[in-house]
Amino acid sequence: MTAEITVTKAAAHCEPERLARSPLHERHVALGARFVPFAGWEMPLQYRTITEEHLAVRQAAGLFDVSHMGEIELSGPGALATIQKVATNDAERLHSLQAQYSLLCLPSGGVIDDLLVYRLGPEYFLLCVNATNTSKDLQWLGEQASSQSAVVDRSREYALLALQGPRATEILAVVAGSKVVAIPRYGCVQLTLHGISALCSRSGYTGEDGWEIFCPWEFAGGIWDLLLEAGKPYGLLPAGLGARDTLRIEAGLPLYGHELDTNTTPVEAGLGWAVRCEKPDFVARAVLCEQKAKGVARKLVAILLTEPGIPRQGYPIVKNGEAVGVVTSGCKSPVLGAGIGLGYVANAEAKVGNRVHVQIRHRLVPATIVERPFVRRDG
Amino acid sequence: MEFPEDLRYSKEHEWVLVEGNVATVGITDYAQEQLGEIVYVELPEVGEKVSKEDAFGVVESVKTVSDVYAPVSGSVIEVNDDLPDNPEMLNDDPYGDGWMIKIEMSDPEELEDLMTAEEYERYVAELKE
Numbered sequence: 001m002t003a004e005i006t007v008t009k010a011a012a013h014c015e016p017e018r019l020a021r022s023p024l025h026e027r028h029v030a031l032g033a034r035f036v037p038f039a040g041w042e043m044p045l046q047y048r049t050i051t052e053e054h055l056a057v058r059q060a061a062g063l064f065d066v067s068h069m070g071e072i073e074l075s076g077p078g079a080l081a082t083i084q085k086v087a088t089n090d091a092e093r094l095h096s097l098q099a100q101y102s103l104l105c106l107p108s109g110g111v112i113d114d115l116l117v118y119r120l121g122p123e124y125f126l127l128c129v130n131a132t133n134t135s136k137d138l139q140w141l142g143e144q145a146s147s148q149s150a151v152v153d154r155s156r157e158y159a160l161l162a163l164q165g166p167r168a169t170e171i172l173a174v175v176a177g178s179k180v181v182a183i184p185r186y187g188c189v190q191l192t193l194h195g196i197s198a199l200c201s202r203s204g205y206t207g208e209d210g211w212e213i214f215c216p217w218e219f220a221g222g223i224w225d226l227l228l229e230a231g232k233p234y235g236l237l238p239a240g241l242g243a244r245d246t247l248r249i250e251a252g253l254p255l256y257g258h259e260l261d262t263n264t265t266p267v268e269a270g271l272g273w274a275v276r277c278e279k280p281d282f283v284a285r286a287v288l289c290e291q292k293a294k295g296v297a298r299k300l301v302a303i304l305l306t307e308p309g310i311p312r313q314g315y316p317i318v319k320n321g322e323a324v325g326v327v328t329s330g331c332k333s334p335v336l337g338a339g340i341g342l343g344y345v346a347n348a349e350a351k352v353g354n355r356v357h358v359q360i361r362h363r364l365v366p367a368t369i370v371e372r373p374f375v376r377r378d379g
Numbered sequence: 380m381e382f383p384e385d386l387r388y389s390k391e392h393e394w395v396l397v398e399g400n401v402a403t404v405g406i407t408d409y410a411q412e413q414l415g416e417i418v419y420v421e422l423p424e425v426g427e428k429v430s431k432e433d434a435f436g437v438v439e440s441v442k443t444v445s446d447v448y449a450p451v452s453g454s455v456i457e458v459n460d461d462l463p464d465n466p467e468m469l470n471d472d473p474y475g476d477g478w479m480i481k482i483e484m485s486d487p488e489e490l491e492d493l494m495t496a497e498e499y500e501r502y503v504a505e506l507k508e
Contacts, residue, residue: 045442046415049415050441051416051441245442246441308419310418310419312444331441332418332419361421361437
C-alpha cells in the first residue's frame with residue numbers, strides 16, 4: 001500500500017521543518033488532531049473522522065481554524081481606486097462593514113487569486129486571500145497600487161476561525177448577543193468575544209450559514225475555547241481541512257490550485273457574476289468581458305457518478321470514447337453517498353443532464369453533469 | 380496497534396495468512412490507520428493472475444488513493460465480495476472481515492522475503508519516528 005495525499009498540490013512542496021503553525025496548534029494537539037502540511041502550514045486535517053465533522057457542519061455546526069489564510073490591508077485615499085483596478089468585482093458597491101467575493105487576474109484573464117474584499121471604512125479594505133498565494137498577491141498589489149494607497153501584510157496578526165453550519169448564528173448569539181441574527185449574508189460586525197474585539201463576517205466556504213471571525217493572533221485561543229464551549233449543546237464539533245474540502249466540493253465552490261489558476265479565467269470557472277463589466281476599467285477587463293459576451297470554450301461543471309467510484313483530480317471526463325474534459329476536484333459525498341467532482345469540459349458538453357463517463361484507472365464510470373451545488377442548504 | 384503473530388508482512392503494509400498453498404491477503408492495522416476512513420475498494424476478479432509487487436487492488440479513503448500490492452505471486456481464487464459494499468470493514472477489522480483476496484501461490488518461497496510480526500512492528504516504529 002502506498003498512499004498519495006491529494007489534499008493539495010502545495011503539500012508536496014512543503015518542507016516539514018519549515019511549516020508554520022497556527023496560534024491554536026496546542027489546542028489541536030490536545031484535541032487529538034491529525035495534521036497535514038498545507039501551503040506551508042501544519043494544519044489540522046481532522047479530529048474525529050472527516051465524515052463526522054462534515055455531517056456536523058451540515059446538521060449542526062463546525063468550528064474551523066483557518067488561520068493560515070492571508071490577510072492584506074489596503075488603505076489610504078487611493079485604496080478604492082487600487083482595488084477597483086486589480087479586482088474583477090465592483091468594490092464601489094460595498095458599504096462599510098460589507099464583504100464581497102472577488103478575483104485578482106493577470107492581463108490574460110488567468111486567476112492570480114480569489115479573495116474576499118472587506119470594506120471596513122471609506123478608505124480601508126481588508127483582503128482575505130489564499131495562504132498559497134499571499135506572497136504572490138502582495139507582490140501584485142504592490143506593483144499595481146496607486147501611490148496614494150498602502151498595502152500591508154497582516155497575515156500574522158489575524159487568526160481566522162470559521163463557525164459554520166445551520167446552528168452557527170445561534171451559537172454566536174450565545175456569546176455575542178442576538179443582534180448577530182439580523183446581520184445579512186456578507187455583512188460584517190465588530191463583536192466583543194472573550195473580552196476582545198473581533199471582526200465577524202457572515203460568510204464561509206461550506207455552503208452553510210456561518211461566520212468568519214478575524215481576531216488578534218494572541219487572543220485566538222480564548223475565542224476558540226469560548227465558541228467550542230458555547231456550541232457544545234448545539235452539536236458543534238471542531239472540524240479540520242478534510243471536512244472543509246469535502247464541504248466545499250458538495251457546495252460546488254472552487255479552490256485555488258484545483259478549479260482556479262493562472263491558466264483559467266473566472267468566466268470559465270462560472271464566476272462571471274463576480275466580473276463587473278460595467279466598471280470602466282480593470283486588469284483583464286477586455287478578455288473577461290469578451291468571454292462573458294461571446295462565451296468560453298470550456299466550462300466548470302459538477303459531475304455526479306451514477307455507479308460506485310470516486311473522481312479525483314486529473315481523471316479524464318469522457319464522452320463517446322473521447323476525452324472532453326478533466327476532473328479538478330472530487331470526493332465521495334458524505335451527504336449523497338456517491339462520488340462527486342468538479343471539472344472542466346468542452347462548452348458543448350457542459351449542459352446539465354449530459355451523460356458522460358469519468359475514467360477511473362482502467363474503468364469508464366458513468367456520470368451525469370448536474371447543477372451546482374450538489375447539496376443545497378435548507379431555507 | 381495490532382501485529383498478529385501468525386501473519387507475514389510486506390513493506391507496503393499488506394499482511395499474508397498462509398494456509399497450505401493459499402495466501403489470504405489484506406492491509407495492516409497501521410495501513411488502515413494511516414489511510415483514515417476508507418470509502419472505496421477495488422478488487423481483482425477470481426481467476427486473475429497476480430505477480431509479487433504488482434498492484435492488485437485499490438483502496439481509497441476520503442483524501443487518498445492507494446494501490447495495494449500482491450505480496451506473493453499466483454492466481455486469485457477468492458475475493459472478499461462484501462468489501463466493496465462495506466469498505467469500512469477495512470478500518471474496523473483489517474485482519475478479519477477486512478481481508479481482501481486469497482491467492483493460490485505459484486512460488487511459496489517468496490514468503491521468505493516477507494517480515495515476521497516482530498520485524499514489521501520494528502519497521503512501523505521506524506516509520507513513525
